[in-house]
Amino acid sequence: xxxxxxxxxxxxxxxxxxxxxxxxxxxxxxxxxxxxxxxxxxxxxxxxxxxxxxxxxxxxxxxxxxxxxxxxxxxxxxxxxxxxxxxxxxxxxxxxxxxxxxxxxxxxxxxxxxxxxxxxxxxxxxxxxxxxxxxxxxxxxxxxxxxxxxxxxxxxxxxxxxxxxxxxxxxxxxxxxxxxxxxxxxxxxxxxxxxxxxxxxxxxxxxxxxxxxxxxxxxxxxxxxxxxxxxxxxxxxx
Numbered sequence: 001x002x003x004x005x006x007x008x009x010x011x012x013x014x015x016x017x018x019x020x021x022x023x024x025x026x027x028x029x030x031x032x033x034x035x036x037x038x039x040x041x042x043x044x045x046x047x048x049x050x051x052x053x054x055x056x057x058x059x060x061x062x063x064x065x066x067x068x069x070x071x072x073x074x075x076x077x078x079x080x081x082x083x084x085x086x087x088x089x090x091x092x093x094x095x096x097x098x099x100x101x102x103x104x105x106x107x108x109x110x111x112x113x114x115x116x117x118x119x120x121x122x123x124x125x126x127x128x129x130x131x132x133x134x135x136x137x138x139x140x141x142x143x144x145x146x147x148x149x150x151x152x153x154x155x156x157x158x159x160x161x162x163x164x165x166x167x168x169x170x171x172x173x174x175x176x177x178x179x180x181x182x183x184x185x186x187x188x189x190x191x192x193x194x195x196x197x198x199x200x201x202x203x204x205x206x207x208x209x210x211x212x213x214x215x216x217x218x219x220x221x222x223x224x225x226x227x228x229x230x231x232x233x234x235x236x237x238x
Contacts, residue, residue, distance in 0.1 A: 003084075004091040006062035010054040011095030014047070014066050015196050019122040020103055021046035044181035047190070052174025059170060067193040068092055068216075073153035073223030077231040079160075089195070096199035104203050115204045123200045123208040124191045124215045131186040138214065141188045145218035146225070148180045149192045153226025154234070163236050191215035192222075 021043050028037040038046070055064040063080070065071045068089045074080035100121075107113050107121070115121055118128030126141035136144075155176040159169040177192075184190045191197045197215035201208035 003062040004087055006058035007065060007088055007091040008095035008098075010058050010062070010064060010066040011092040011195055012099040013054050014050040014193070015096045015099035015199055016102060017050035018043070018047035019100070019196070019200060020106075022122040023103060023107060040182065040185055044178045044185065047181050048174040048176075048178030051177050052170050055170030055173055062088075064170075064173075066092060066095075066195075067219075068195055069149050069193060069219035069223035070153065070156060071223075072220050073149070073225075073227035074157070075227070076224040077153070077157050077227030077235075079157065079227075092195040093198060096195040097202065100199035100203055116206070118207060119189050120208075121200050121204050122189065123204050124189045124197045124211070125207065126188055126211060126214065128207075130189070134186070136187045142214055142218045144184050144187050145191055145215065146222040148184055148190075149219040149222030150226035150229065152176055152180060152192055153223050154230050157227065157230040158234065161235065188215070192219050194219055 021038060025038045025046075026043050027035070027039065029035050051064075051066065054066060058064060063074070065074065065080075065088060071080060071085055071088045071092070075082055075085055104121070113121070117130075118125040119130040126138050127135055129135040156169075156173055158164060159172040160166060180192055181190045184192075194216040197212060201212045
């Protein structure tokens, strides 16, 4: 149970910190000539910091997955038992939904928000010109989420390998997630985490729900691929 609570709180922090920064701090313009919001770089860093901090806070308890795709990838890579997969995913999803609920209450405290636009409430999307008036196709979104999650797993498995310096694993993993967001926020609003995508989509409904399948399938397949690549092509023999 301590492992599941660790996954719950870790995923809660990821969604509350990452999506919260996107909702409340990304764009703050006190005047027409001044922009003090954290923008793309700040939101990307916020997501990375959530994982970095929780990796050191509870990583020693549960392994610090906070993400169903990571759990699938570590299972494929031989680092995580199949019997624990479903309980971990349930804990991660509940943690993410709890965080999204808190964010929803805060957002609604200042009036009923408009969630009709793509990307509203930090949801993920494809085929929508949200940033820079560019729209990325389903194929582009799928490939982006697949590749970034695969590399995320390679980094996680490499940083936590018994031959690596484990004291710095949390830093490497947190910075990897920061880089992932820097690349893909303009493309999909960055998922690489099915629990994070689910938690925001259930409050927005509409296209966020109809497109949710991609943000489960692509990250999980990417995670499994990354786990297998590290296990069979990169992992040093004992």
